[in-house]
Amino acid sequence: xxxxxxxxxxxxxxxxxxxxxxxxxxxxxxxxxxxxxxxxxxxxxxxxxxxxxxxxxxxxxxxxxxxxxxxxxxxxxxxxxxxxxxxxxxxxxxxxxxxxxxxxxxxxxxxxxxxxxxxxxxxxxxxxxxxxxxxxxxxxxxxxxxxxxxxxxxxxxxxxxxxxxxxxxxxxxxxxxxxxxxxxxxxxxxxxxxxxxxxxxxxxxxxxxxxxxxxxxxxxxxxxxxxxxxxxxxxxxxxxxxxxxxxxxxxxxxxxxxxxxxxxxxxxxxxxxxxxxxxxxxxxxxxxxxxxxxxxxxxxxxxxxxxxxxxxxxxxxxxxxxxxxxxxxxxxxxxxxxxxxxxxxxxxxxxxxxxxxxxxxxxxxxxxxxxxxxxxxxxxxxxxxxxxxxxxxxxxxxxxxxxxx
Numbered sequence: 052x053x054x055x056x057x058x059x060x061x062x063x064x065x066x067x068x069x070x071x072x073x074x075x076x077x078x079x080x081x082x083x084x085x086x087x088x089x090x091x092x093x094x095x096x097x098x099x100x101x102x103x104x105x106x107x108x109x110x111x112x113x114x115x116x117x118x119x120x121x122x123x124x125x126x127x128x129x130x131x132x133x134x135x136x137x138x139x140x141x142x143x144x145x146x147x148x149x150x151x152x153x154x155x156x157x158x159x160x161x162x163x164x165x166x167x168x169x170x171x172x173x174x175x176x177x178x179x180x181x182x183x184x185x186x187x188x189x190x191x192x193x194x195x196x197x198x199x200x201x202x203x204x205x206x207x208x209x210x211x212x213x214x215x216x217x218x219x220x221x222x223x224x225x226x227x228x229x230x231x232x233x234x235x236x237x238x239x240x241x242x243x244x245x246x247x248x249x250x251x252x253x254x255x256x257x258x259x260x261x262x263x264x265x266x267x268x269x270x271x272x273x274x275x276x277x278x279x280x281x282x283x284x285x286x287x288x289x290x291x292x293x294x295x296x297x298x299x300x301x302x303x304x305x306x307x308x309x310x311x312x313x314x315x316x317x318x319x320x321x322x323x324x325x326x327x328x329x330x331x332x333x334x335x336x337x338x339x340x341x342x343x344x345x346x347x348x349x350x351x352x353x354x355x356x357x358x359x360x361x362x363x364x365x366x367x368x369x370x371x372x373x374x375x376x377x378x379x380x381x382x383x384x385x386x387x388x389x390x391x392x393x394x395x396x397x398x399x400x401x402x403x404x405x406x407x408x409x410x411x412x413x414x415x416x417x418x419x420x421x422x423x424x425x426x427x428x429x430x431x432x433x434x435x436x437x438x439x440x441x442x443x444x445x446x447x448x449x450x451x452x453x454x455x456x
Contacts, residue, residue, distance in 0.1 A: 056119075057373070063122050066113070070126045073104060074133025082134035085264035086424055091220060092137050092264050093174075099141045100171045104130075107165040110145055114318075115152065120380035124321030124372050131325030135428035136264030138322065143216040143265060144168055147177030149315050150225040154241045154283040163243050166223050178221035180212035180270050195272060197228040197240060199286075204279040206242060208272045211254060214435070218268040219253020222246045226272070230289070237296040241283045250275030261427030315436065316389035317376040320396035323432040324369050327400040330407035330425040331361045337411055337420075354410060361403045368396040387442075387449035394442035397432035404429040 059067065077098055085092045099105035113122040131138040148167040152160050169175030186192040195210025208228055212218065224244040231238030244251055254269025279286060335358055338349035348354050375392035378384055404426035408415035415422050433439045447455045 059121065059125065060119075063119075063125055066122060067125050067129055070104065070129040071132070073099065073102065074130050074138075078130065078133030078137050082137060082264075082421070082424065083418070086134075086136055087263075089258065089263040091217075091266040092140050095137050096141055097174055100168075100174045103171070105141050105144075105168060105174065106171070107148075107168045110148055110168065111164070114145070114149075118380060120317070120376035120378075121373055124317055124376045127318055127321040128325040128328065128369070131322040132329045133325075134264070135322065135326050135425070136262040138325070139216065139262050139265040144175075144177040144221075145318075146179040146216060146315060147221070147223060147225045150179045150227075150241060151243065151283060156283075156285055159243075159283055163223065166245065169222070175222040176217045176220060177223045177225065178215045178217040178219075178270065180215045180218060180224055180226045182212065182214045184211060184213045184269075192235075193227065193229050193239060195226070195228040196232070197230050197242060199230070199279070200276075203276075205276045206279060206282060208242065208244075208250070208275040208277070210272050212270040212272070214257070214267060215270050217266055218270040219256075220266055220268075224251060224270060225283075226270075231293055231296075234293065234296045238293065240289050242277060243281050243283060244275065244277055248275060248277055260430060261424070262431055263427075316393040317372050317379060319432065319436050320368065320372040320375070320392040323393075323396035323400035323429065324365060324372060326425055326429050326432075327361075327365050327368065327396075327403040330400075330404040330422050330429075331358070331365055333420070333422050333425075334358060334361070334407040334410040337414075348410075357406055357410060361406055364399045365403060368392070368399040371395050384449070387446040390437070390442040390445040390449075393432075393437065394439060394446070397429075397439060397442075400429035400432050401426075 077095060081092065081095055085095070096105055103109055113126055117123065127138070127142065130141065144167045148164045151163045151167070155163065166175060167177035181193075183193055183195060186194065193210075195208065195212060198207045199205075200207055208226065210228065212226065215224075218224070222245065225241060226244055227239055227241045229238055230240050250273050252271050252273070254271045256266070256268040259265075259267060282289060335349075338354050338358060339347055341348050349358065371388070371392040375384070375388040378388050404422060407422040408426055411420055411422055414420050417423060437445070444455060
């Protein structure tokens with residue numbers, strides 16, 4: 052078990068500074084343009100790939116190879132301090148990679164995770180497809196079906212996925228589907244679908260309130276046939292799990308989507324902290340420079356105390372994220388600490404960015420100042436990868452041991 056410390060190692064500090072410099076020099080100057088364009092910022096992602104930030108090596112070393120669990124959330128906070136829409140474009144493929152890592156065999160992880168990123172000269176994208184038009188928070192009600200064709204050793208997938216980051220433009224889609232509807236969430240499995248497979252296409256692209264540089268779309272599966280080997284975890288393991296579920300036994304395994312989300316919740320919390328910190332710094336700068344009635348507005352308690360509360364909440368959220376990230380690598384959660392970190396960080400991001408607009412006054416409500424964009428970006432952290440209410444439900448079940456509905 053790694054020793055816990057609030058002091059970053061020299062290597063972690065170097066990574067933090069490295070990502071911050073990229074966020075300050077490349078991401079932040081481009082943020083307004085790509086938010087207005089509402090397009091995937093491929094040139095920025097390609098720049099991230101050239102320096103090694105968007106790569107399998109960075110993902111594996113920072114997320115999977117760090118015994119403290121802190122390197123990845125530290126890097127994410129810095130990147131999302133630059134901009135959330137571009138940040139999600141750079142790390143959106145990481146969710147697909149996490150889905151493979153959480154559900155695949157070691158051999159499948161080695162084969163497929165590198166393909167989520169490609170190389171510096173051949174950038175690839177991945178998408179994780181779980182939600183559906185009628186199944187968002189309730190992932191046990193997925194209607195997308197996967198049927199095994201034993202004669203051809205192929206799986207046939209049909210259905211529509213919603214809200215997929217990189218959906219339709221990805222080179223590799225990681226799709227959770229139902230193989231036995233009678234078993235609910237216990238009858239689900241996860242599959243990889245590489246580019247070139249027939250029967251998978253982009254549906255509607257969503258025009259969003261925030262994180263507009265990040266591509267979000269439906270993914271439509273129509274008699275999409277994939278080789279049997281593209282089932283993550285393998286058929287033998289799946290059949291054993293289904294047999295236990297049909298007999299009413301506990302399998303001891305989490306449903307595929309939840310296994311992925313549980314692993315990524317501290318990372319999502321770190322993104323929210325980055326947005327909140329950026330908005331706080333903008334508000335602090337503005338309050339110091341803006342004068343009214345003969346003095347800087349920060350000299351008024353109403354403004355100064357607001358800023359004091361903002362930085363306190365940001366630090367509290369970061370500590371919950373760091374604790375959850377450390378626990379995820381060192382023994383696991385006992386009271387849904389991953390959900391706690393995501394719940395708190397999402398709330399803080401929304402509240403801090405709203406306060407930042409308030410401090411800016413009328414200027415903060417215009418697109419001339421970045422706090423308006425940050426506020427729009429922050430709201431999604433109360434919604435995606437488990438809404439605020441779903442996180443409360445997970446926490447409540449963990450602390451009570453009861454099936455709270």
